[in-house]
Amino acid sequence: MDTPFKVKIKIESIDIDNLNHVNNAVYVKWMDNVAREHWAFLTKDNPLEEFIWVVSRHEIDYKNEAFLGDEITAKTWVGNTRGVTSERFIEFYKGTVLLAKSRTVWVLLNATTFKPARIRENILNLLLPAK
Incomplete structure (x- = not known):
């Protein structure tokens, strides 16, 4: 994994x-928010408003509990990306303790037609920068 994008959650x-x-459903909400924040960060200089992302699959493994007032760090990075899909991983930590980890498959859509759009080189370069 390259250096992950991080989001703090209270x-x-x-x-x-x-x-x-x-609640377990809250993690799904956080996963969506973290992914959107990362995409906004990646496209801050070129918003690419002609595209939107939708979820086709979530997988979550819950490891430990989090409680009111805890401060969580979400770390995210992009995995396998090809065709119209892109895989995103997120890990949630309280300090160094892993609370949950997830894998989501996202599908790129044309924002006007809502039809799947092939992930072209310009988007691939944003998601998976050269090492």
């Missing part, structure tokens, strides 16, 4: 379920 009362820890 757990609020709305994130907590009846077991007094972060």
